[in-house]
Structure formats: structure tokens, C-alpha cells
Amino acid sequence: MNKFWLVLGHTYVTKLKAKAFLITTAITCLLIIGLANIKTIIEFFTSDEQEHVAVIDRTESLYKALEKQVNREEITLTKITDMEDEAKRAVKEGEWDGLLILSMDAEGLPEAAYYANTIADNRTPEELERVLNELKTALSAAKIGLTEEQMAVLYQPVPFQKVALEENAKTEEELNQARSLVYVLLFAMYMFVLMYGGMMATEVATEKSSRVMEILVSSVSPVQHLFGKIIGVALVSLTQFFVFFAVGFTALKMNGQELWRFLGFDNVSMSIWVYALIFFLLGYLLYAVLFAVLGSLVSRVEDVQSAITPAMILVIVAFMIAMSGLNMPESAFIIGASFIPFFTPMLMFLRVGLVSVPMWEVALSFALLLATIAVLIYIGAKVYRGGVLMYGRMNIFKDMKQAVQLTKK
Amino acid sequence: MSLEIIDVTKRFGQTTAVDHLTLTVPEGKMFGLLGANGAGKTTTFRMILGLLLPTEGTIRWQGESIDYSKSHLIGYLPEERGLYPKLKVQEQLLYLGRLRGMKKADIVPEINRWLERFHIRDYANKRVEELSKGNQQKIQFIAAVLHRPNLLILDEPFSGLDPVNVELLKEAVLDLKRNGTTIVFSSHRMEHVEELCEHVCILRSGQAIVSGALRELKRSFGRKNLLIRGEGAFEELKDFPGVLRYNQTAEGVRLQIANEETAQAIFRHIADRVTVRLFALEEPSLHDIFIEKVGAAYE
Numbered sequence: 056m057n058k059f060w061l062v063l064g065h066t067y068v069t070k071l072k073a074k075a076f077l078i079t080t081a082i083t084c085l086l087i088i089g090l091a092n093i094k095t096i097i098e099f100f101t102s103d104e105q106e107h108v109a110v111i112d113r114t115e116s117l118y119k120a121l122e123k124q125v126n127r128e129e130i131t132l133t134k135i136t137d138m139e140d141e142a143k144r145a146v147k148e149g150e151w152d153g154l155l156i157l158s159m160d161a162e163g164l165p166e167a168a169y170y171a172n173t174i175a176d177n178r179t180p181e182e183l184e185r186v187l188n189e190l191k192t193a194l195s196a197a198k199i200g201l202t203e204e205q206m207a208v209l210y211q212p213v214p215f216q217k218v219a220l221e222e223n224a225k226t227e228e229e230l231n232q233a234r235s236l237v238y239v240l241l242f243a244m245y246m247f248v249l250m251y252g253g254m255m256a257t258e259v260a261t262e263k264s265s266r267v268m269e270i271l272v273s274s275v276s277p278v279q280h281l282f283g284k285i286i287g288v289a290l291v292s293l294t295q296f297f298v299f300f301a302v303g304f305t306a307l308k309m310n311g312q313e314l315w316r317f318l319g320f321d322n323v324s325m326s327i328w329v330y331a332l333i334f335f336l337l338g339y340l341l342y343a344v345l346f347a348v349l350g351s352l353v354s355r356v357e358d359v360q361s362a363i364t365p366a367m368i369l370v371i372v373a374f375m376i377a378m379s380g381l382n383m384p385e386s387a388f389i390i391g392a393s394f395i396p397f398f399t400p401m402l403m404f405l406r407v408g409l410v411s412v413p414m415w416e417v418a419l420s421f422a423l424l425l426a427t428i429a430v431l432i433y434i435g436a437k438v439y440r441g442g443v444l445m446y447g448r449m450n451i452f453k454d455m456k457q458a459v460q461l462t463k464k
Numbered sequence: 465m466s467l468e469i470i471d472v473t474k475r476f477g478q479t480t481a482v483d484h485l486t487l488t489v490p491e492g493k494m495f496g497l498l499g500a501n502g503a504g505k506t507t508t509f510r511m512i513l514g515l516l517l518p519t520e521g522t523i524r525w526q527g528e529s530i531d532y533s534k535s536h537l538i539g540y541l542p543e544e545r546g547l548y549p550k551l552k553v554q555e556q557l558l559y560l561g562r563l564r565g566m567k568k569a570d571i572v573p574e575i576n577r578w579l580e581r582f583h584i585r586d587y588a589n590k591r592v593e594e595l596s597k598g599n600q601q602k603i604q605f606i607a608a609v610l611h612r613p614n615l616l617i618l619d620e621p622f623s624g625l626d627p628v629n630v631e632l633l634k635e636a637v638l639d640l641k642r643n644g645t646t647i648v649f650s651s652h653r654m655e656h657v658e659e660l661c662e663h664v665c666i667l668r669s670g671q672a673i674v675s676g677a678l679r680e681l682k683r684s685f686g687r688k689n690l691l692i693r694g695e696g697a698f699e700e701l702k703d704f705p706g707v708l709r710y711n712q713t714a715e716g717v718r719l720q721i722a723n724e725e726t727a728q729a730i731f732r733h734i735a736d737r738v739t740v741r742l743f744a745l746e747e748p749s750l751h752d753i754f755i756e757k758v759g760a761a762y763e
Contacts, residue, residue: 061559062563265549270546273542
């Protein structure tokens with residue numbers, strides 16, 4: 056047991072002290088801060104950029120209404136009387152940012168064409184199009200003699216309420232909030248497993264490729280070593296995650312109140328957080344064992360990627376299913392898949408987060424998950440024990456077989 | 465008490481790596497395991513350490529099987545050298561020492577003592593990857609002996625070292641032996657084994673071809689080499705009874721003879737006929753024994 060703590064401590068401290076780790080953490084923190092302030096940043100770069108658009112109005116009537124309704128913070132319109140070719144040349148020479156030509160079609164409704172040097176930036180033409188659409192609607196309405204009241208009736212949306220009858224089912228508002236929280240947590244789980252699963256496998260493969268493993272396993276049992284590594288890397292990841300979370304939380308609280316409220320973090324019940332934590336940890340344990348074992352099978356760090364690809368695909372598939380399940384948490388497919396241990400952490404969490412799941416189902420999925428982890432640990436320890444002594448070409452299934460064989464008599 | 469390997473066989477699927485091997489390594493002695501690549505040396509070591517389980521047979525150290533509860537008593541220098549490349553020498557040795565059950569406070573003076581002894585004191589705070597290969601090997605050796613093991617297993621300890629460092633390491637190994645450490649080491653160099661070990665075993669395809677106390681082996685081998693230098697007619701010794709092999713050298717002859725009595729007879733015989741400058745009876749070399757047993761030159 057003592058040596059387990061040694062391996063754990065060693066893994067944790069050396070990983071944490073590594074320059075690469077510190078730099079990645081710092082960069083990610085900066086990105087998080089940036090993301091939380093994205094609105095401010097975009098505004099900072101775009102606020103003084105006004106688009107100057109020249110307008111040739113052949114209808115002689117639309118320009119005034121257009122100028123009145125267009126967003127003047129972004130677009131300045133100027134009516135010109137030049138010829139079309141001349142105006143286009145002026146756009147080319149940079150005198151105007153764009154040229155709008157208004158005309159009437161045969162039925163007396165407005166038509167427009169927009170000319171600019173590039174049309175990659177959609178904002179200006181879209182804004183103009185929006186305003187023109189409104190004008191056209193008003194014009195058509197006036198033509199057939201609709202009053203403004205009639206217009207208002209025409210455009211009024213249908214009152215549509217969704218009400219859940221089940222007693223502890225979530226109300227629509229709650230559901231929306233739960234959905235965004237579940238989404239965020241699922242995404243966090245997914246990122247966590249992808250990022251640190253790879254780290255786990257690389258960690259083991261590095262020890263193996265540097266051949267220090269043989270000394271290690273001669274002084275500490277492979278099982279203790281495996282767990283010391285898994286928990287050590289888990290603590291490193293949690294530390295990093297905690298830093299990200301703290302930075303993100305502070306940044307959001309300070310600058311991004313809207314985003315915070317949108318995610319609905321304020322009024323989410325405690326039980327979701329508890330479920331999230333449990334599924335998160337068990338999910339990590341499951342995949343960490345898998346990644347560690349795969350890592351122990353390769354003898355060069357370069358081979359790690361290809362060795363862990365199957366496990367990666369499993370994680371990605373789980374995430375895809377979970378994403379599709381966000382809008383149909385009660386479909387038979389999702390319910391069924393939530394009992395498959397490799398999908399349980401994400402899918403069962405999704406279900407308990409969005410709908411009320413019978414306790415026995417949760418318990419069953421837990422039991423299956425725990426059993427799978429136990430089996431995986433048992434097999435993993437065997438493969439690991441043999442795998443760390445094996446060097447050479449790679450073929451995962453053959454290697455696994457051979458590794459288990461090495462632990463036999 | 466001693467290290468006993470009793471009728472041990474290890475098979476990997478179809479191949480047999482170690483074939484009914486029986487060895488006894490007396491406590492406090494040095495044991496040499498000789499063999500070409502693939503002869504089964506590393507597999508034997510891994511079985512002694514409990515990294516691999518024997519297919520058949522038992523291995524006991526002081527009457528008990530070796531497991532992780534005894535890892536503080538055992539030191540191991542694997543053939544495949546390996547250390548954490550990014551870790552500093554001191555940190556590295558601290559970690560490996562603690563894994564062998566040492567206390568931090570006890571390790572530091574021990575590390576300094578060894579670094580001093582190997583003249584690499586200045587490297588304590590360098591990362592291992594910055595060290596030369598020879599120096600890395602010294603660190604590896606220190607990692608194996610830091611915790612003063614009772615049983616030390618050295619897999620090819622001298623390979624890849626320059627002669628100066630080989631001497632340095634040999635001295636260290638002999639010192640450990642003087643302090644009572646039982647040492648098993650493998651080599652594919654006969655002279656290292658012959659120089660250091662009281663007991664030897666030559667492995668070929670997993671089988672012990674020659675095994676036992678070196679002195680005993682040499683004595684029971686009987687045949688000795690007789691080196692004579694001088695002037696005169698040596699040719700007649702070719703057919704002298706008891707002479708098994710006759711080699712003319714620049715200054716005399718080298719004979720392989722059946723026993724010591726033959727040497728006496730030859731001495732009397734040539735006393736009047738030849739001017740003798742040197743008459744030396746040599747022990748047979750391990751190499752001679754090997755050739756005799758296997759019928760082919762070693763490697």
C-alpha cells in the first residue's frame with residue numbers, strides 16, 4: 056500500500072512540475088478567459104467599423120424608409136445620383152464599401168442588388184436584406200389594403216404550451232436549463248476522457264519505452280503500479296480541471312453574466328451535481344484502466360496513438376449517442392444503450408439529468424458499470440503485468456494474448 | 465541459506481526458454497551465468513525476481529519464494545538499461561530507492577557516497593538524458609545497489625563500458641560481495657565470470673551445460689595446460705604419453721596434458737635435453753572446459 060502512494064505521489068508531482076504541463080494549463084486558462092469575454096473582444100474589434108454604402112434609388116421612394124430602419128451603428132447609407140458603372144468603379148477604388156441598387160419589379164414590389172469588392176462578410180447585405188423584406192411586407196400589405204391591426208393578427212405566434220404531467224417531471228424551463236447543464240457536463244466528461252486518457256496511455260508507454268519499467272515492476276507489483284499511475288494521473292487531471300473551472304467560473308461571473316444565466320447553472324438541483332460527479336469518476340476509472348492497459352502494450356511512444364484509437368472511438372461514439380439523446384432521452388435506443396457500461400457514464404447521466412429514471416435502473420447500470428470496471432481491472436492487471444515486459448512489433452489483440460500468456464506458468 | 469533454482473522450466477508457447485535448470489547459489493558468493501544471446505539468462509533472472517512464473521519447478525531464496533514483500537532485499541540491474549530520461553539523477557535515485565523501501569533521509573547520504581565513488585558527483589542535478597551512456601549505466605548500477613540488497617542480480621553489468629569503468633564497477637561488485645551480498649550476474653564474456661565468480665553455470669538453449677564451483681570444475685576437468693619456453697627439441701613431446709594436444713609457440717610449446725603426473729614426467733624428461741626458461745602448469749580456462757563440453761568454440 057505504501058508503494059502505491061509512492062507511485063501516486065511521484066506521478067502527480069513530476070507531471071505537475073513538467074514544463075509542458077504548466078504551459079498547456081496557462082494557455083488553456085487564457086483561452087477560457089478569452090472565451091468568457093468573447094463579446095467584449097468582438098465588440099472591441101468591430102465597434103468603429105462602419106460600412107459606407109452608396110445607394111442608387113430607382114424607385115424614388117424606398118430610400119427614406121430604408122435609411123430610417125437600417126441599423127445606423129453599423130451602416131451609413133448615402134444616396135447618390137451617379138451612373139451605375141461609375142458607382143461600381145468607386146466601390147472598386149474603395150470610395151464606398153458597397154453599392155445598393157434599388158428598383159421596382161413589374162408588380163411594383165422592390166428589388167435590390169448589392170455590389171461589393173468581396174461578399175465574404177455577410178453582415179451588411181443581410182441587414183439590408185432584412186430591412187428591405189420588412190419594407191416589402193409593408194408595401195404588399197398596403198397594396199391589398201390591410202390595416203396595421205390586421206397585420207398584427209397575421210403575425211401573432213400561436214400560444215403553445217408544453218406541460219409535463221408526471222409528478223417529478225421537469226417543467227419546460229427546468230428542462231431547458233437541465234439540458235444545457237447536461238450538455239456542458241457531458242462535454243466536460245468527453246474532453247476529460249479524451250485528454251487524460253491519452254495522457255494515461257502516454258505515461259505508461261513512456262515508462263516502458265525508457266525501459267525503466269522493468270526496474271519499477273521488480274520493486275512494486277504491477278497492480279499497485281497501475282493504480283498509482285491511474286489515480287496519480289486522475290489527480291493531475293482533476294487539479295488541471297479545477298484550475299480551468301475556477302478560472303472559467305470567475306471569468307463568467309465577472310464578464311459573462313448572460314452566458315451564465317443561459318446555461319442555467321443557478322437553479323440546478325444538487326442531485327444532478329452528485330450524479331455528475333459519480334458518473335464522471337467511474338467513467339474516468341473505466342477508461343483510464345483501458346487506456347493504461349493499451350499503453351502498456353506498445354513499446355514506443357509513437358505507437359500510443361494507434362493503440363488507443365479503438366478506445367478513443369468508443370468514447371466518441373458514446374458522446375455522439377449522448378448528443379443525439381439530448382432531444383430524445385426516453386427513446387428505447389438511449390435507454391438500452393445506457394446500460395452498456397462503456398456508455399453508462401454519459402447516457403445514464405443524461406437520463407437522470409433530463410427525465411426521472413426508476414431507481415432500480417440507475418442501480419442496475421451502476422452495478423454493471425462497477426462489475427465491468429472490476430473485470431477490466433482484473434484483465435488489465437494481467438495484461439499490464441505481461442505487457443510491460445514485452446517489446447517489439449505491435450498487434451493489439453495478439454499482444455494482449457501474449458501479455459496474458461507471460462503472466463501464466 | 466541460499467538461492468535455489470530447482471528443476472525450473474519456462475515455456476513460451478512452443479519455445480522452451482529454460483529447460484529443467486537446477487542451480488544453487490550459496491549465500492555470500494558470486495555466481496556467474498554464462499551464455500550467448502537467447503540462452504535463457506534474462507528469463508532465468510526474471511523468474512528469480514518473480515516477474516515471470518516458471519512453468520515447472522520452484523525458486524526459493526532463503527527457503528521462501530520471492531515476491532514483492534521481499535523487494536527491499538533484492539537489487540536488480542536489468543540488461544535493458546532504463547531510467548526516466550527527464551528526471552534528475554538525484555530525484556531518480558530517490559524515487560527508485562524509496563520504491564525499494566528506503567527512507568528518504570537514509571537515501572541521500574547513500575546517493576552521495578555512490579556518486580562520489582563513481583566520480584559523478586557533479587551530475588546529481590543533471591537530467592539523465594544529458595549524461596553519457598557510461599554514466600547512465602553507473603546511475604543504473606547505483607539504483608540496483610542503493611538499498612544494500614542481500615541478493616543482487618546483475619544482467620550484463622559490464623556490457624558497453626570502457627575498461628576504466630569496467631574496473632570501477634568490478635571493484636564495487638567485489639566490495640558488495642565482501643559485505644556479504646549474494647550476487648548473481650550474467651555475462652557473455654568468459655573472462656569476467658572467470659575473474660569474479662566462485663560458481664558458474666553455462667547455459668545453452670536453456671540448459672545448463674556446465675555448472676558448479678569454478679575451482680571444482682577446473683580440478684575435476686583434470687586436463688591442464690603446460691607452457692614451456694626454452695631452446696631445444698620439443699617435437700618428441702608430441703608423442704609423450706599423457707599429452708593430448710601439442711602447439712608450437714614462438715619460444716617453446718603449449719601442451720594440454722591429462723593430469724599433473726604427466727607434467728612431472730615431462731619435467732624429468734626434458735630436464736637434460738632442453739634449456740628451460742619457463743615451465744608453467746596452468747589451470748584450464750573456462751573456455752577450455754566449454755569447448756570440451758560443447759565440442760565447439762564459445763561464440
